[in-house]
Amino acid sequence: MTDIPIRRALLSVSDKTGIVDLARGLAGHGVELVSTGGTAKALRDAGLDVRDISELTGFPEMMDGRVKTLHPNVHGGLLAVRDDAAHVASMEEHGIGAIDLVVVNLYPFEATVAKGAERDEVIENIDIGGPSMVRSAAKNHAFVAIVTDPADYALVSGGSTTLADRRKLAAKAYATTAAYDGAIATWFGTIDQGEAFPETLPITLKRGPELRYGENPHQSAAFYTAGGATARGIGQARQVQGKALSYNNLNDADAALDLVSEFRDAAPTCVIVKHANPCGVATGASLAEAYEAAFACDTVSAFGGIIALNRPLDGATARAIAGIFTEVVVAPDADEEAQAIFAAKKNLRLLLTGELPDPARTGLLAKAITGGWLVQTRDNASNPELKVVTKRAPTEQELIDCRFAWTIAKHVKSNAIVYAKDGSTAGIGAGQMNRLESARIAAWKAKDAADKAGWPTPRTIGSAVASDAFFPFADGLLAAVEAGATAVIQPGGSIRDDEVIAAADAAGLAMVFTGVRHFRH
Incomplete structure (x- = not known):
């Protein structure tokens, strides 16, 4: 029966x-x-x-x-x-x-x-x-x-x-x-029991929507949520409008939210992400101003990108964003004017998160590899104690720019180089096999941005440059000097630190060591 x-x-x-x-x-x-x-x-x-x-x-x-x-x-x-x-x-x-x-x-x-x-x-x-x-x-x-x-x-x-x-x-x-x-x-x-890594780690996930496909059309995919009643993130965001989110949308939106959350209590800040890497980040007197500065950093990569904001979306910012094709906008909230402007963009997804995640939150990150999982704690190191290692100490503004660039570098795929000036990224080099190429690519992007904007010089002139790991040779630092950087923030710890410091002194740079590395793969 x-x-x-x-x-x-x-x-x-x-x-x-x-x-x-x-x-x-x-x-x-x-x-x-x-x-x-x-x-x-x-x-x-x-x-x-x-x-x-x-x-x-x-x-x-x-x-x-x-x-x-x-x-x-x-x-x-x-x-x-x-x-x-x-x-x-x-x-x-x-x-x-x-x-x-x-x-x-x-x-x-x-x-x-x-x-x-x-x-x-x-x-x-x-x-x-x-x-x-x-x-x-x-x-x-x-x-x-x-x-x-x-x-x-x-x-x-x-x-x-x-x-x-x-x-x-x-x-x-x-x-x-x-x-x-x-x-x-x-x-x-x-x-x-206070065990960071228990002998057995149960991982339970609840399926949300099945996705059209994964990273590529021949891959199947679904979205699963985790984290319990206190979770805050893309998985708990409310989609106000737009077509269904894809695997890549969710991955990029998560990267954008993770970075903008670093500025949860800062001035209005805009993050633009493409393929899980930030291509422009800026703070400003208003969200619209922050968006324009972030967009100017890399107008090519921003097309079809993911935008995250640390303040509720307003009409002026929505109008600016609506000027180009954008896949997803993530914000704590959005006013009626902003939602009305975006309503005309039927494919644009608007995600409202409420309170942004705490950048200092704890927890474990897991990555599947063949035959097992790699599990680690979150990289929530921030505001490290800085050690001046050059003859010249950085100015107050250079220190501000150093810390800003360092925060961005934490969220850029390694090898990562970030130039920043006056609360805005100037050039970002990501995911290269050596640090020298990342420094050159970031400088080239800054020059290209200046040419497109009609600026007399790229924003790397007088900038601070952050490296997610130490400079193994002086060549990467010299590339930053050539780009016009005047201050450097990096972890230190290379066997050639003395050589790199000597090169910085010869160029008149101010350099600080953090003692903290921010690899991101």
């Missing part, structure tokens, strides 16, 4: 959304309702006849509700194979009645952790009976339906269930308990 009538249902939920309507519908089909604690009370308050679980087990709920469903009369009713004569005989011998439907959602463990509860409260929100019933019902899905999500109530509200639906519900049920146990294991390991 594939279609099975529901004669008895066990309802025990923390989230009571829709449970009364479901129970009322089941009762209308003659289903006997069995329930526990608060769920039973909610159903009785709605005028429904409900049997307490204690009537089924012959034992009262005890130990503050810790023990109520862990009983053979419950699990026998769930696990019995209905067409196995021995199982049927055992049920008859011990007075065990079959349970055809279980509706369970689990104690709110993640929400309890997210609100900063004390350890004892967190422990009390580890559900035991609920996952046990879920697993028993799911194992016996040939005869029993298990519902763990209110969104699936419609599948069982008709008084019977199909085998196809029971299989679907069982798969979802095991995914639910796996994610639940994973959250608990992660809390015990990383928070309770």
Whole structure:
């Protein structure tokens, strides 16, 4: 038999959304309702006849509700194979009645952790009976339906269930308990025990939309969310308009949001990203001014790019952005004028994030490689203590430009070179196999930008230059000198530091060491 009538249902939920309507519908089909604690009370308050679980087990709920469903009369009713004569005989011998439907959602463990509860409260929100019933019902899905999500109530509200639906519900049920146990294991390991890298690292993800394709049309892709109730990022952003996001859109938008979040509390700031690398970043007196300065850094790469802003999008900035083709705009919010302007750009995606992520947030980053995963902590090092290593110390403005360039370099693919001046990037060199070429490419981009804008000189003249790792030879630094840089910020630590410092002194540069490297691959 594939279609099975529901004669008895066990309802025990923390989230009571829709449970009364479901129970009322089941009762209308003659289903006997069995329930526990608060769920039973909610159903009785709605005028429904409900049997307490204690009537089924012959034992009262005890130990503050810790023990109520862990009983053979419950699990026998769930696990019995209905067409196995021995199982049927055992049920008859011990007075065990079959349970055809279980509706369970689990104690709110993640929400309890997210609100900063004390350890004892967190422990009390580890559900035991609920996952046990879920697993028993799911194992016996040939005869029993298990519902763990209110969104699936419609599948069982008709008084019977199909085998196809029971299989679907069982798969979802095991995914639910796996994610639940994973959250608990992660809390015990990383928070309770303080282990940065637990011996076993559970990774549970919830699928969002399937994407049209991956990085290329021949690759399949989907978007999965993670992070629990406190997550803030592209995965939690609200899409206001535009066509569906692609794999590359999401990847680039994440890179843009990650960088602009560094300026969460700064002056109006605009980040423009192309293929996961920033091609222009600037701060200004207004968002529109910041956008124009960021755009001017590389007008070619900005076409079809991703823009992230650290302030709510306004009409003036929206008009400026609408002047060229842009794939995605990410902002904390957008006013009515800005949304009306973008409405005319039907393909432009507008994502509103609310509060920007904390750039100093902790957590782990994982990357799949053949046969395993590489896992590391986030690179959230910022504002390092600077050590002046040249005869000339940087001026106050040079220090400001150094720190700005250093912040950008952290988000540029290695080898990374960033020139910056007066709160704006002048040229960015990314992803090259050697630092010298990155320095030359960044300088060339700055000259090209000046030619296009009609400026008399490129913005690298009088700029600060940041290198994500040390200069292994003086040649990369000399390329920066040739581009017109007057100050340098880099980690230091090369065996040829003395040679590089001597070259900086000979050129009259001011150079500071951070002692921190920002490789990004």
